[in-house]
Every structure is written in structure tokens, then in C-alpha cells.
Amino acid sequence: MKAVLFRAHGGPEVLEYTDFPTPKPKPGEALIRLHAAALNRMDVLVRNGWPGLKLELPHINGADGAGEIVAIDSPLPEGEGLGVRVGDRVVIDANLSCGSCEYCLDRKDNLCVNWHLLGETMRGTYAEYVSLPEKQLYKLPKDFDYHKAAAAALVHQTAWHSLVGRGNLQKHETVLIVGAGGGVNTASVQIAKYIGAQVIVVGSEAKKLQMAESIGADILIDRSKEADWSKSVFLATNKRGVDVVVDNVGATFMQSLRTLRKGGRLLTVGNSAGPKFEIDNRYIFAKHLSILGSTMSTLEEFKEVMDLVVAGKLQPIMDKTYPLQEAASAQERLWKHENFGKITLDIL
Numbered sequence: 001m002k003a004v005l006f007r008a009h010g011g012p013e014v015l016e017y018t019d020f021p022t023p024k025p026k027p028g029e030a031l032i033r034l035h036a037a038a039l040n041r042m043d044v045l046v047r048n049g050w051p052g053l054k055l056e057l058p059h060i061n062g063a064d065g066a067g068e069i070v071a072i073d074s075p076l077p078e079g080e081g082l083g084v085r086v087g088d089r090v091v092i093d094a095n096l097s098c099g100s101c102e103y104c105l106d107r108k109d110n111l112c113v114n115w116h117l118l119g120e121t122m123r124g125t126y127a128e129y130v131s132l133p134e135k136q137l138y139k140l141p142k143d144f145d146y147h148k149a150a151a152a153a154l155v156h157q158t159a160w161h162s163l164v165g166r167g168n169l170q171k172h173e174t175v176l177i178v179g180a181g182g183g184v185n186t187a188s189v190q191i192a193k194y195i196g197a198q199v200i201v202v203g204s205e206a207k208k209l210q211m212a213e214s215i216g217a218d219i220l221i222d223r224s225k226e227a228d229w230s231k232s233v234f235l236a237t238n239k240r241g242v243d244v245v246v247d248n249v250g251a252t253f254m255q256s257l258r259t260l261r262k263g264g265r266l267l268t269v270g271n272s273a274g275p276k277f278e279i280d281n282r283y284i285f286a287k288h289l290s291i292l293g294s295t296m297s298t299l300e301e302f303k304e305v306m307d308l309v310v311a312g313k314l315q316p317i318m319d320k321t322y323p324l325q326e327a328a329s330a331q332e333r334l335w336k337h338e339n340f341g342k343i344t345l346d347i348l
């Protein structure tokens with residue numbers, strides 16, 4: 001098969017469009033002919049590598065993908081599993097779990113003790129084919145666009161688990177989203193609006209803020225004009241503070257903690273500005289705040305949120321599509337924050 005792989009960690013120049021053996025499905029797995037992959041910032045982090053990361057090289061990036069099932073090894077009997085068949089159009093849940101540990105048995109499979117993320121520790125979707133257990137697949141309606149499905153999957157499941165599963169966001173609440181352009185943040189704006197909450201977005205560019213408004217954000221704060229945006233948020237809530245903050249930046253935690261009302265929750269699924277930063281503990285205990293971290297979602301939540309996506313209730317925001325061969329340029333666009341919404345790869 002054709003794939004974009006890397007043989008050593010490094011910059012975009014290590015990505016190579018070349019031939020690689022097509023994976024063979026193991027028992028219970030489906031072989032998927034991918035038509036679209038979507039990018040995540042994690043792809044670039046994996047390509048760059050970090051101390052302690054040990055991959056079987058060459059490695060193939062990519063957590064998100066959608067395509068058609070072309071083979072199944074030992075399909076489950078009728079009535080068991082998801083009932084997927086050869087020819088079905090599917091989108092992938094990249095949250096890989098063992099199915100048998102205490103967390104998996106408790107249906108908290110994103111806490112699996114043997115957890116893997118497709119494209120991180122396993123070869124991913126920047127390729128013509130990928131082979132995965134049947135439970136990782138969601139069957140798409142006949143004419144649902146592969147690119148939209150791939151773009152929706154990881155960011156929507158992540159935002160859904162964080163806002164709904166962890167954050168328990170309610171419709172009478174106000175949520176602040178720090179950052180306007182990223183995939184998880186645009187999914188969070190839509191999910192918060194779907195729940196019925198009021199949404200405040202802090203962003204750094206007028207254009208991205210306008211786009212956030214076009215997908216439902218109620219109040220926009222331009223941090224390039226208001227350096228101390230926590231004050232603006234405080235004033236926008238009549239000095240009450242917000243109920244929930246979505247902060248996947250990290251370095252902004254102090255401002256985010258300041259914007260929260262007493263008893264408020266800070267939700268985080270990442271740290272786009274780096275993993276280490278200082279926070280003042282006095283805000284946390286004196287204001288009774290909760291910091292709730294999570295990653296990905298359970299299989300059940302993935303199905304829940306994809307049902308809303310295919311019903312058109314949540315719309316993946318599409319940025320730009322590149323041919324698979326141009327994955328390096330696509331990653332550069334993402335890494336430089338030039339996108340609004342998801343970048344996808346077209347796999348012919």
C-alpha cells in the first residue's frame with residue numbers, strides 16, 4: 001500500500017510517501033480501505049518524538065480516518081458485536097482498549113490499563129489501509145462524507161467526554177473556551193451550544209473569533225486587545241464568573257482559574273503551549289475549584305457523539321484538504337495554527 005511514514009523522528013522533512021506492507025487483519029479485525037484521514041496536533045508531537053517514546057519504526061502518523069471495510073477476519077456471529085460487514089462505510093474510534101481490564105469491564109475504556117492511541121503507539125491512518133478490531137468502528141450512513149467523518153471523530157469524542165462525561169455541563173451554565181481555532185475547541189463550542197449553555201470564547205485573531213461566532217459563540221473576547229482577558233470575562237458575567245472553563249492551552253491556567261465562579265470547574269484535555277506552567281494553589285482551594293482532566297472518550301460516548309454528527313446536530317468544521325502525498329505541508333499548517341477547524345488528507 002501507499003503510506004506516509006517516517007523512519008526517524010524530526011521535522012516535516014522526515015515524512016516520506018512510499019510503499020509499505022498492507023496490514024493483515026487479525027481475528028476479529030476489519031481491514032479498512034481509508035479514503036480520508038484527519039490531522040491532530042498529536043501527529044506532529046509523535047513525529048518530533050519525545051524522551052522515552054519508543055516506536056517500532058517506520059511509524060505511520062494519524063489517529064483519525066474513515067473508509068470502507070474490504071475484509072474481516074473471523075467476523076463475529078450474527079447478533080454479536082456491531083454487525084459490520086465488508087462494504088460498510090465506517091469511521092474509526094482511535095481510543096484503543098483491551099476490553100478485559102477493570103476499567104474496560106466498568107465501561108471506562110478510555111482509562112484502560114493497556115491503553116493505546118492509534119497513530120501514537122500504533123501505526124495510524126496516513127495510509128491506504130489500516131486494520132482494527134470491529135469495536136473501534138462506527139458505521140456511517142450511505143452518503144455521509146468520509147472527510148467530515150474523519151474530521152469529527154477524535155475532537156468530538158474528546159470534547160464530548162470532557163464537557164459532558166467529566167464536566168457535567170448544564171444548559172443554564174456559562175462556559176468559557178480558551179482559544180478559537182483548534183478542532184477540540186470548535187467541537188466544544190458546538191457541544192456547549194447543543195446542551196444549551198452560554199459560550200464565551202477568548203481568541204487572538206478577529207477572523208477566528210468571527211468564525212467562532214458563526215458556529216454559535218455568544219460572547220467574543222480578543223486577547224490581542226485585552227491582555228488581561230480574565231477581567232473581561234469577569235465583567236461579561238456581571239462579576240459572577242463562569243461555571244466551566246475549557247482550557248487546552250495550559251500556560252493560561254492562571255487566567256482561567258481567575259475567571260471561574262466559586263465551585264467552578266476547569267476542564268483540560270491537552271496543553272498546546274507546553275506541559276509545564278505555574279499555578280497559584282490559593283485560587284483552587286479558596287474558590288473550591290475542580291480541575292478535571294481527561295483524554296479521548298469511552299466507546300459508548302463515541303457512538304453517542306457520532307450519532308449527533310451524522311444527524312447534523314454537530315457539524316465538523318472543515319479547514320483544508322491536502323492529498324496524502326502532501327501530509328508534510330498539512331502538518332505545517334496545523335502546527336503554525338493557520339487553520340480554523342480540521343485539516344484532512346485525501347487518500348485516493
Ligand SMILES: [Zn+2]
Pocket residue numbers: 097098099100101102103104109111112113114
Ligand atoms: Zn482495558
